[in-house]
Amino acid sequence: MTSKRKKSDGTAAGGKKKEKREENAEISGIIQDADIKEKVKEAWHRRKPFSHGGLVLDCQPFPHCVLNNFIQNEGFLENLQKELLALNFHEKSNDLYKFKQSDDLKQRKGAHIPGLRTVIFDQFRHWLSDVLDTELEPVVDVSCAKYEYTDVLLCHDDELEGRRVAFIFYLVPPWEASDGGTLDLYSVDGQYHKDTLLYSVSLVSPITGWMAVCLASRGRSSRLWLFLENCQPKDVVKSLVPQWNTLIFFEVSPVSFHQVAEVISEDKCRLSMSGWFHGTPLERPPRYVEPAIPRNPHLPRDEELLLEWVNPVYLDMAYQAQMQEEFEESSEILLKNFLKEDKFKEVNEALKKTEIQWTRRGPPNKRNYERAELQALPPCVSTCWELLSSEAFFLLLSNFTGLKLHFLAPGSDDEEEEEEEQDCAAGSTRSLEAAAPEQQCSKRNERKSKEPSTPVCRGELRRWGTGDYTLIHDTDLDNMEFALDLLLYCGCENWQSDLGGFTSYIASGEDEELLTVSPEDNALGLVYRDKETLRFIKHVNHRSSQSLEDGPVRRHFYDFSFVYYE
Numbered sequence: 001m002t003s004k005r006k007k008s009d010g011t012a013a014g015g016k017k018k019e020k021r022e023e024n025a026e027i028s029g030i031i032q033d034a035d036i037k038e039k040v041k042e043a044w045h046r047r048k049p050f051s052h053g054g055l056v057l058d059c060q061p062f063p064h065c066v067l068n069n070f071i072q073n074e075g076f077l078e079n080l081q082k083e084l085l086a087l088n089f090h091e092k093s094n095d096l097y098k099f100k101q102s103d104d105l106k107q108r109k110g111a112h113i114p115g116l117r118t119v120i121f122d123q124f125r126h127w128l129s130d131v132l133d134t135e136l137e138p139v140v141d142v143s144c145a146k147y148e149y150t151d152v153l154l155c156h157d158d159e160l161e162g163r164r165v166a167f168i169f170y171l172v173p174p175w176e177a178s179d180g181g182t183l184d185l186y187s188v189d190g191q192y193h194k195d196t197l198l199y200s201v202s203l204v205s206p207i208t209g210w211m212a213v214c215l216a217s218r219g220r221s222s223r224l225w226l227f228l229e230n231c232q233p234k235d236v237v238k239s240l241v242p243q244w245n246t247l248i249f250f251e252v253s254p255v256s257f258h259q260v261a262e263v264i265s266e267d268k269c270r271l272s273m274s275g276w277f278h279g280t281p282l283e284r285p286p287r288y289v290e291p292a293i294p295r296n297p298h299l300p301r302d303e304e305l306l307l308e309w310v311n312p313v314y315l316d317m318a319y320q321a322q323m324q325e326e327f328e329e330s331s332e333i334l335l336k337n338f339l340k341e342d343k344f345k346e347v348n349e350a351l352k353k354t355e356i357q358w359t360r361r362g363p364p365n366k367r368n369y370e371r372a373e374l375q376a377l378p379p380c381v382s383t384c385w386e387l388l389s390s391e392a393f394f395l396l397l398s399n400f401t402g403l404k405l406h407f408l409a410p411g412s413d414d415e416e417e418e419e420e421e422q423d424c425a426a427g428s429t430r431s432l433e434a435a436a437p438e439q440q441c442s443k444r445n446e447r448k449s450k451e452p453s454t455p456v457c458r459g460e461l462r463r464w465g466t467g468d469y470t471l472i473h474d475t476d477l478d479n480m481e482f483a484l485d486l487l488l489y490c491g492c493e494n495w496q497s498d499l500g501g502f503t504s505y506i507a508s509g510e511d512e513e514l515l516t517v518s519p520e521d522n523a524l525g526l527v528y529r530d531k532e533t534l535r536f537i538k539h540v541n542h543r544s545s546q547s548l549e550d551g552p553v554r555r556h557f558y559d560f561s562f563v564y565y566e
């Protein structure tokens with residue numbers, strides 16, 4: 001400590017100028033106790049619970065440990081908190097999260113940040129390395145996060161390049177579960193069991209169940225994996241309330257699914273320093289790929305249905321030609337007041353009826369929303385569904401977009417191809433594409449060379465309320481091809497984008513937003529996308545269920561979400 005003290009002229013004892021005097025943090029006595037370390041180690045390897053003083057180890061749903069009073073000197077912590085709050089924070093927002101993150105803390109100077117870094121990545125890392133009986137590299141991987149009202153980090157497993165153990169150190173005011181912001185741990189489908197050598201998921205589902213046995217050698221130990229299910233997250237089975245001066249750590253593994261629940265408190269700030277210890281990662285089973293969603297050709301319904309349901313403005317041929325031109329330019333169009341007013345009202349009312357059976361769709365690392373069971377829809381909702389699936393509608397969409405969604409639609413004759421080639425030469429765009437124009441043209445050529453196929457669609461009627469979302473994931477084959485997305489919204493009175501629920505289109509591998517479609521009553525959105533363009537629906541936050549004068553309300557909006565393929 002003395003060697004780090006500055007002289008009164010602001011020069012460090014060694015004569016080197018320092019910005020600020022570095023202070024040492026003293027780690028909890030429990031971590032310094034060799035006897036307890038042995039007990040924790042034994043419990044960890046046997047996957048048994050253990051607790052002593054402020055240390056609680058639990059292995060359900062996956063191994064994690066809570067260490068209260070991690071730092072002994074209180075004065076240090078208050079100053080650390082001040083130092084952290086004075087950092088530059090950046091608003092981070094994408095499909096998975098919304099929170100504020102500091103600049104990188106790896107090299108950060110200051111009086112207290114380096115002190116905590118040293119404790120975590122030196123003293124504590126050695127302790128942890130002994131407990132887990134594995135080498136943890138001295139790589140420093142840490143940042144500071146601030147979660148405030150409506151901030152959230154949705155379900156994920158933390159698996160990334162060499163991460164072995166995740167840790168979070170909390171500097172929060174007195175916190176209750178009702179403030180939100182809990183660290184929630186998920187169970188997985190099937191039971192996960194591991195002793196020193198074995199991963200075993202022991203439930204077999206007759207449909208999705210499968211088995212793989214993998215013998216892998218890793219250093220001294222060999223591991224046997226036996227997994228009979230898909231290792232997908234299921235339910236939150238444990239919620240840890242953040243507490244001042246508490247460090248939580250858990251093993252990063254194929255089943256370490258967790259989330260930071262949305263912060264509900266309007267005035268508290270959930271401040272934390274978090275990061276990872278790196279080491280040889282645990283082997284992971286092949287990623288689970290969901291079965292493809294069935295697609296269907298159009299239903300044999302003629303234009304009677306269009307005349308009955310669609311705002312006549314959109315049936316005017318001259319107007320359709322104009323729309324098509326616009327669509328070919330931008331690959332997207334929003335058609336307001338799409339349904340006839342009386343039809344829209346009827347559907348809007350019917351959707352709020354309880355007779356519709358809504359089923360929640362997961363898994364939570366991919367999506368969380370409700371979908372209507374089609375068997376018991378009110379008649380007008382059912383007819384609206386038929387409209388969007390009808391032959392006449394496929395042809396209408398062809399007219400709106402220039403896509404060949406019906407055999408009567410132009411698109412594959414020589415003239416069209418010639419035109420397309422000219423377009424390619426001129427570099428014009430026809431789909432909402434993330435790729436460069438040259439690549440877009442080669443993709444189009446790729447499509448043209450395919451056999452003519454029957455246009456198909458798939459659809460869902462969805463209900464969106466507080467806590468709902470979809471996430472982008474790398475096994476989402478259904479969203480990685482040329483397709484026309486349709487969204488028709490209901491029940492969105494006064495819905496604003498700060499509630500979430502909007503559809504965001506992004507270029508694969510980037511956070512940059514290409515387009516946002518916001519819920520708006522009776523608006524029909526059409527977007528043509530390519531395989532590099534991904535979409536998600538932003539987490540619907542707690543603002544959507546704020547109390548009104550006459551009591552709390554849980555608001556919902558609805559959408560018919562269809563995807564059409566040429």
Ligand SMILES: O=C(O)CCC(=O)C(=O)O
Pocket residue numbers: 153158168182183258259260272274
């Ligand atoms: O802050 C927490 O409790 C967890 C943070 C987390 O999961 C992460 O940053 O990956």
Ligand SMILES: [Fe+2]
Pocket residue numbers: 156157158166258
């Ligand atoms: Fe995480």
